[in-house]
Amino acid sequence: MHSVQVEKHGLNQYNKGVRMVERNPHRRRHYDRSLIPFLIPGSTIILVTILALGTLTVIQINDIERFLRIAGDHAVLHALFLTIFAGMCAVMILSLIGTPLAYYLARTKSRFRGIIESIVDIPLILPHTVAGILVYLLFMREGLIGAPMSAVGIIFEEAFPGIVAAMTFVSAPFYVNAVREGFEKVPVHLENAARTLGATHSYAFVTITLPLATREIVNGALLAWGRSIGEFAAVIIIAYYPMVISTLIYYRFTTGGIAEAQGLAFLMIVICFGIFLLVRSVTRFLGRYDDRV
Amino acid sequence: MIACEEVTLRLGAFSLKKVTFSVHRGSWCFIIGPSGAGKTIILEALAGLHILSEGRVVCNDRDVTDLPPEKRNMALVYQDSTLFPHMTVFKNIGYGLKVLHKTKGEIEEIVSELLLLLNISHLKERYPATLSGGEQQRVAIARALAVESKVLLLDEPFSALDPPTKKRLIQDLQLIREKENVTIIQVTHSRSEARNLADQIILLNDGELIAEGTKEEVMYHPTTKTVASFVGYENIFDCVISGRDGKKGLIRLGGNDLRIQTERLTGEKIALGIRSEDMSIKGFENGSLQNPISIDCNVDSIRKDGALIEVIGSFPGNRIHADIPSGLIQNGAVKQGDLITILIPEAAIRVLDPI
Numbered sequence: 297m298h299s300v301q302v303e304k305h306g307l308n309q310y311n312k313g314v315r316m317v318e319r320n321p322h323r324r325r326h327y328d329r330s331l332i333p334f335l336i337p338g339s340t341i342i343l344v345t346i347l348a349l350g351t352l353t354v355i356q357i358n359d360i361e362r363f364l365r366i367a368g369d370h371a372v373l374h375a376l377f378l379t380i381f382a383g384m385c386a387v388m389i390l391s392l393i394g395t396p397l398a399y400y401l402a403r404t405k406s407r408f409r410g411i412i413e414s415i416v417d418i419p420l421i422l423p424h425t426v427a428g429i430l431v432y433l434l435f436m437r438e439g440l441i442g443a444p445m446s447a448v449g450i451i452f453e454e455a456f457p458g459i460v461a462a463m464t465f466v467s468a469p470f471y472v473n474a475v476r477e478g479f480e481k482v483p484v485h486l487e488n489a490a491r492t493l494g495a496t497h498s499y500a501f502v503t504i505t506l507p508l509a510t511r512e513i514v515n516g517a518l519l520a521w522g523r524s525i526g527e528f529a530a531v532i533i534i535a536y537y538p539m540v541i542s543t544l545i546y547y548r549f550t551t552g553g554i555a556e557a558q559g560l561a562f563l564m565i566v567i568c569f570g571i572f573l574l575v576r577s578v579t580r581f582l583g584r585y586d587d588r589v
Numbered sequence: 590m591i592a593c594e595e596v597t598l599r600l601g602a603f604s605l606k607k608v609t610f611s612v613h614r615g616s617w618c619f620i621i622g623p624s625g626a627g628k629t630i631i632l633e634a635l636a637g638l639h640i641l642s643e644g645r646v647v648c649n650d651r652d653v654t655d656l657p658p659e660k661r662n663m664a665l666v667y668q669d670s671t672l673f674p675h676m677t678v679f680k681n682i683g684y685g686l687k688v689l690h691k692t693k694g695e696i697e698e699i700v701s702e703l704l705l706l707l708n709i710s711h712l713k714e715r716y717p718a719t720l721s722g723g724e725q726q727r728v729a730i731a732r733a734l735a736v737e738s739k740v741l742l743l744d745e746p747f748s749a750l751d752p753p754t755k756k757r758l759i760q761d762l763q764l765i766r767e768k769e770n771v772t773i774i775q776v777t778h779s780r781s782e783a784r785n786l787a788d789q790i791i792l793l794n795d796g797e798l799i800a801e802g803t804k805e806e807v808m809y810h811p812t813t814k815t816v817a818s819f820v821g822y823e824n825i826f827d828c829v830i831s832g833r834d835g836k837k838g839l840i841r842l843g844g845n846d847l848r849i850q851t852e853r854l855t856g857e858k859i860a861l862g863i864r865s866e867d868m869s870i871k872g873f874e875n876g877s878l879q880n881p882i883s884i885d886c887n888v889d890s891i892r893k894d895g896a897l898i899e900v901i902g903s904f905p906g907n908r909i910h911a912d913i914p915s916g917l918i919q920n921g922a923v924k925q926g927d928l929i930t931i932l933i934p935e936a937a938i939r940v941l942d943p944i
Contacts, residue, residue: 489671489729491658492636493685493736503684507675 349565356562366559372544376567379541382456383524386463387517390471395513398472399501402479420469428533431462435534458535463524471520478512479505514579518572525568590614590649591635591663591740591772597643598634605630605796607644612789614649614739617766617773619783621819622793628776629668631793632742635774636665648740659688664733668745668776670725672717678704678728679713685736703731707761723754727761734765743775747782759786780821784808792816813942814860822862823910827943830857838940843905845884851940860941867937868911870900871930873918881932884909888927902929 356363366372401413419427435442435452442452452458482505490500506513528542536543541564549557592611598604605627612618620628633639635646637658645654653661664685672681682703683696691699704710707727717725726746733741741762747755763786765771777783783790783804790807792800800807800816811817814825830853832839838851842861853859869878886902886909893899897912900923911931923929 483671485667485669485671486673488633488636488638488658489665489667489732490673490684491638492661492663492665492738492742493732494659494662494688495684496657496659499688504673 375544398475424529428530462530467520467523474516478509592647595644616788618789619787626793627796663740664738665742817862823865824863862939865912
């Protein structure tokens with residue numbers, strides 16, 4: 297009885313202590329000062345980005361009428377919608393074909409793993425014009441893929457499917473690598489346990505691995521989408537028309553000068569930043585689990 | 590009956606080499622051996638998680654070598670909990686039942702029964718991260734039992750548990766084994782676990798099976814030096830049969846002349862294995878010993894360890910380790926530097942092959 301009272305007393309004191317700390321307005325905030333030397337050189341990157349964005353923003357605010365006119369332009373809206381939608385299509389294709397590849401790479405012990413990973417990374421190291429040429433060679437009307445596809449009525453040259461093909465090609469490594477890392481973080485023992493409980497490999501993948509890697513999959517999709525909508529060189533080689541936003545910005549820059557192009561660039565930044573923020577906040581709690589097991 | 594027949598498996602630099610053993614239905618079999626011996630891999634091979642290079646796995650007279658894990662009905666419980674962190678305890682236990690397309694009502698009924706059996710009903714809606722090590726292991730075992738696995742493959746399930754939780758879990762497993770006639774194949778590092786619970790023991794070393802048999806055969810009647818040293822023979826002395834006297838072999842061991850019952854021939858190299866707890870000190874023995882063998886030695890160190898006094902002594906070319914019940918020696922009666930005579934009942938001495 298005595299010990300119970302002591303324990304209760306102790307617990308109350310502890311709780312009071314916690315409340316007191318929470319209410320204390322003079323509570324010291326603890327910053328890890330040892331991290332500052334790392335932040336100083338790194339802040340250059342942040343500073344340059346903020347300066348560039350700030351300069352662009354100030355110019356647009358000073359000439360808000362011109363910006364509003366550009367933002368309301370039918371061709372601009374069409375290019376924006378086309379870019380965002382084509383990027384989404386590329387991500388959708390990647391989620392269907394890139395997810396299984398990422399899982400294979402995460403789990404295989406094959407000696408060919410390194411070679412496959414290098415092939416996946418090829419678009420990362422190539423100049424984007426070269427990536428565009430590769431896509432064009434494959435998807436043109438006489439290409440290995442383009443020829444049979446054109447036989448069933450799907451044309452890639454100067455068409456929406458061409459844009460999606462170029463975007464998919466250049467963004468594939470971003471998606472596959474991010475998702476592969478996500479799968480690698482899921483212990484293979486969880487799948488093994490599931491399989492000895494009667495689950496097939498595919499069922500274990502869908503019910504265990506996929507949910508536990510959701511965050512990385514969403515991050516990979518966001519990265520790939522960001523890469524897709526920013527693509528220019530690879531896209532114009534296979535499809536100058538219909539114009540994606542980066543092609544339109546280049547066109548306006550060469551025909552109307554920097555004043556025309558910067559308004560478009562600002563619009564693009566605002567929209568992309570908004571979409572990124574929205575997706576990140578919606579998916580913030582996705583696949584987050586406590587893995588202290 | 591579950592049997593491994595010449596199972597050979599290569600995983601990187603490690604390989605299992607022609608491992609052959611069989612486990613009787615309903616028995617509790619322990620796989621023991623040093624770290625890196627291949628204990629977990631043999632469990633995974635039984636479960637179907639590795640493709641064998643050679644050999645086969647037989648379960649109830651059926652060759653299951655080519656069956657995937659989901660078709661073998663052998664549930665594997667790892668050392669570290671492999672509970673699904675995104676599912677509640679209820680969903681974890683019901684996972685296998687869902688795979689088997691059981692109805693919601695059936696799942697509810699079976700899971701509730703298991704929660705009750707393992708005394709974890711209060712954890713039903715909790716997530717694995719909020720459970721203690723013992724609770725996590727109980728949930729993992731309940732999950733394995735839910736799919737009516739007739740074989741439980743346990744990879745050091747008690748290693749992270751405190752003694753009371755471990756005792757409780759062992760009682761649970763004993764109850765389940767009797768009730769469901771489940772065969773348990775368990776990997777352990779603990780000799781005492783194997784000594785107390787095993788019906789059968791398999792000893793692996795560097796991917797090879799070096800001993801297999803009942804607890805008595807492996808733990809108390811080892812035939813080689815390697816097996817003896819692993820199953821708790823702290824004293825192993827290399828020696829040679831110097832002559833024979835009827836049924837006894839004559840051995841000269843560091844200045845001591847020993848007469849041991851053995852059929853080994855003169856000149857044959859052998860090893861003698863003696864457990865430290867089978868030794869007594871002359872003058873402090875517990876009752877009278879039958880045909881004791883005596884070894885004279887100097888006391889190097891003496892240390893009280895709970896209910897035992899650990900005496901380390903030496904005689905020419907050898908060290909000897911004796912654990913004497915502390916009640917038999919008064920404080921200070923045996924000191925460092927004393928010359929003492931260690932007595933060993935002849936029956937406690939194992940004649941071993943020196944390999």
